[in-house]
Amino acid sequence: MSKLNPRQSEAVKYIDGPLLVLAGAGSGKTSVITQKIAYLIQQCDIPAHRIVALTFTNKAAREMKERVSQIVKGKQARGLTVSTFHNLGLNIIRKELSALGLKNGFSIFDDQDSRTLLTELLHKDSEVGADEIGQVRNAISSWKNDLVSPSIAISRAADEEDMRAAHTYAQYDRMLRAYNAVDFDDLILLPSLLLRDNEDILEKWRNRIYYMLVDEYQDTNSSQYLLVRLLVGNRARFTVVGDDDQSIYAWRGARPENLAQLAEDYPSLKVIKLEQNYRSSGRILKCANQVIANNPHVFEKQLWSEHGYGDPIRVKRCRSEDHEAEKIAGDILNQHMQNKRPFKDFAVLYRGNHQSRLIELKMQQFQIPYKVSGGSSFFSRAEIKDVMAYLRVLINSDDDNAFLRIVNTPRRELGPTTLEKLGQYAQNRERSLFSVCCEMGLGEVLNTRQHSMLKRFHDWIEETRDNLQRGHAVAAIKQMLRDIDYENWLVEQSSSSKMAERRMENVWHLVQSIERMLEKSDDENDVESVISKLILLDILEQQKEEDDSDKVQLMTLHASKGLEFPYVFLMGMEEELLPHRSSIEEDNIEEERRLMYVGITRAKKELTMTYTAKRKQYGEEFEPTPSRFLDEMPQDDLAWEGRGEKKSKEESQALGQAHLSNLKNLFD
Ligand code: ATP
Numbered sequence: 083m084s085k086l087n088p089r090q091s092e093a094v095k096y097i098d099g100p101l102l103v104l105a106g107a108g109s110g111k112t113s114v115i116t117q118k119i120a121y122l123i124q125q126c127d128i129p130a131h132r133i134v135a136l137t138f139t140n141k142a143a144r145e146m147k148e149r150v151s152q153i154v155k156g157k158q159a160r161g162l163t164v165s166t167f168h169n170l171g172l173n174i175i176r177k178e179l180s181a182l183g184l185k186n187g188f189s190i191f192d193d194q195d196s197r198t199l200l201t202e203l204l205h206k207d208s209e210v211g212a213d214e215i216g217q218v219r220n221a222i223s224s225w226k227n228d229l230v231s232p233s234i235a236i237s238r239a240a241d242e243e244d245m246r247a248a249h250t251y252a253q254y255d256r257m258l259r260a261y262n263a264v265d266f267d268d269l270i271l272l273p274s275l276l277l278r279d280n281e282d283i284l285e286k287w288r289n290r291i292y293y294m295l296v297d298e299y300q301d302t303n304s305s306q307y308l309l310v311r312l313l314v315g316n317r318a319r320f321t322v323v324g325d326d327d328q329s330i331y332a333w334r335g336a337r338p339e340n341l342a343q344l345a346e347d348y349p350s351l352k353v354i355k356l357e358q359n360y361r362s363s364g365r366i367l368k369c370a371n372q373v374i375a376n377n378p379h380v381f382e383k384q385l386w387s388e389h390g391y392g393d394p395i396r397v398k399r400c401r402s403e404d405h406e407a408e409k410i411a412g413d414i415l416n417q418h419m420q421n422k423r424p425f426k427d428f429a430v431l432y433r434g435n436h437q438s439r440l441i442e443l444k445m446q447q448f449q450i451p452y453k454v455s456g457g458s459s460f461f462s463r464a465e466i467k468d469v470m471a472y473l474r475v476l477i478n479s480d481d482d483n484a485f486l487r488i489v490n491t492p493r494r495e496l497g498p499t500t501l502e503k504l505g506q507y508a509q510n511r512e513r514s515l516f517s518v519c520c521e522m523g524l525g526e527v528l529n530t531r532q533h534s535m536l537k538r539f540h541d542w543i544e545e546t547r548d549n550l551q552r553g554h555a556v557a558a559i560k561q562m563l564r565d566i567d568y569e570n571w572l573v574e575q576s577s578s579s580k581m582a583e584r585r586m587e588n589v590w591h592l593v594q595s596i597e598r599m600l601e602k603s604d605d606e607n608d609v610e611s612v613i614s615k616l617i618l619l620d621i622l623e624q625q626k627e628e629d630d631s632d633k634v635q636l637m638t639l640h641a642s643k644g645l646e647f648p649y650v651f652l653m654g655m656e657e658e659l660l661p662h663r664s665s666i667e668e669d670n671i672e673e674e675r676r677l678m679y680v681g682i683t684r685a686k687k688e689l690t691m692t693y694t695a696k697r698k699q700y701g702e703e704f705e706p707t708p709s710r711f712l713d714e715m716p717q718d719d720l721a722w723e724g725r726g727e728k729k730s731k732e733e734s735q736a737l738g739q740a741h742l743s744n745l746k747n748l749f750d
């Protein structure tokens with residue numbers, strides 16, 4: 083612990099009451115949490131299983147666990163909980179199933195599943211656009227994050243549109259329960275409400291937890307705030323750390339006011355501020371401080387650093403988005419070859435996921451290993467999830483979640499009412515949805531047409547399964563895709579025919595993988611094991627740790643929170659991208675500025691920002707305005723490149739020999 087500065091050390095050792103560490107980026111807040119866990123176990127003899135540390139992402143939780151295990155070895159750390167809020171919620175739900183009215187094997191709906199369900203609910207009356215579905219989805223999510231029940235939402239509705247959304251919310255929740263399912267927001271909402279309304283259960287959980295620590299506290303929403311508050315109780319043994327300037331999840335219900343709320347709820351709250359930054363060069367820090375100074379502040383904090391002043395911050399003007407991607411990739415390659423900088427020391431950050439496409443392409447062209455974090459992996463693509471769901475039902479027809487995903491994809495006129503009745507019928511009998519489809523009893527609750535549709539679907543599944551098990555597996559899968567005319571469905575669902583084509587290619591890629599795996603397997607009919615392997619691969623894919631491999635990291639600004647990299651590229655420094663158009667329209671520049679602050683403070687040694695002179699949108703070319711945030715930076719510390727540049731001489735030099743020789747590899 084000798085490395086900690088006096089204030090950090092005070093924060094680690096203070097265990098007499100509630101503590102808030104409020105400090106800017108890179109000041110060691112996360113380090114305080116990690117060290118404090120070790121201190122509680124080693125110096126205060128608190129059993130590890132009675133300590134709970136909460137973070138916002140799986141990646142952050144993994145990293146924290148890793149850091150703790152370097153200090154606290156073996157048995158001592160056993161039972162320690164370092165998890166995301168959602169994982170803690172899931173644990174509570176699992177242990178309190180009956181009190182929540184859920185059954186074993188309940189399903190968790192991800193965002194896509196929720197949207198599908200809402201589409202079905204809203205399609206009942208009329209054709210509803212994707213926009214409205216998105217809006218209702220967001221409204222429901224906000225209500226859940228703010229602890230607003232359907233009945234309260236209905237009572238508060240101000241106009242017809244609100245009322246429709248609130249009623250959809252009520253119906254959506256009823257459907258979830260009928261399906262024995264919860265959605266992502268429920269993972270926090272349900273435990274919070276359960277603990278609030280049930281003293282015995284609350285007491286049990288309170289007694290289990292001796293000390294709680296929470297990182298990135300500024301991003302807690304109301305239901306997370308309540309959950310922590312309930313769990314720590316009046317004993318209030320907790321440390322939370324945060325930075326109001328890094329609050330970037332308002333759109334997901336985060337309430338940075340929760341920082342101030344703490345002081346009200348816990349009058350004995352101690353506040354420690356940290357001001358030394360251990361991450362960035364003086365210049366990067368100055369730049370960050372100056373930008374964020376444009377936001378109003380409740381808590382004043384000035385960061386300083388003992389690292390050198392560092393190189394100027396580069397701002398590159400590029401001719402087009404293609405040129406921008408090429409410059410970044412070329413620059414990284416150059417630095418890698420000439421200065422022996424490992425690829426993993428570089429990060430490319432952007433405002434929106436769609437911005438990664440071109441840079442990915444260039445990375446591939448230049449053969450630079452890269453990893454897109456937080457973006458969608460192969461298995462999280464809708465079309466792959468669809469086909470995997472079909473396969474899941476084929477090998478386990480009791481997989482209700484997969485059944486629900488496919489029953490109306492493509493549409494089979496099995497509307498929400500039918501499915502609600504089916505869900506109710508199955509739940510009353512504690513059976514799976516598939517298993518009751520053909521029952522006579524169901525015929526009494528459904529009308530003849532609905533019931534025969536379901537039976538037809540059921541029989542088709544049986545027949546396809548037969549083909550899969552008895553015949554040639556890959557041929558059976560291809561036949562299945564033809565039966566449901568999946569290609570046509572993709573055309574209907576995609577915004578362009580190109581996109582539909584790409585998505586169908588992904589499907590063929592999956593089918594080919596199955597084919598290859600079957601070829602390798604000894605038993606020719608081993609399709610079930612191949613598919614379960616794929617499902618497992620899916621789970622692994624989501625949890626895979628790739629951090630130690632040497633790859634350039636590509637991610638959104640949101641996903642970069644809490645992380646640090648020696649060399650950071652920030653692309654698309656343009657009005658309407660950063661700040662984002664929707665925030666400009668809603669006059670919410672402050673949140674964008676915090677995002678900018680997060681981006682700048684990820685960099686340890688060098689920061690490069692890029693913007694383009696021309697960009698294409700919806701096929702139209704336009705000339706973007708450089709981001710206002712560039713004007714807010716200390717101009718003497720910026721080194722502009724490419725302003726007034728006509729064409730490519732400087733550029734081709736910048737790409738350098740290294741890139742050319744690498745390009746040659748492409749043709750070998
Ligand atoms: P952010 O606001 O971005 O989440 P943070 O406040 O959580 O940042 P950390 O990630 O804990 O900051 O620390 C930033 C860097 O400073 C890390 O590399 C960490 O190892 C280092 N660091 C923290 N405290 C010290 C210290 N006392 N001496 C040397 N290095 C330190």
Ligand code: MG
Pocket residue numbers: 111112113297644
């Ligand atoms: Mg941190």
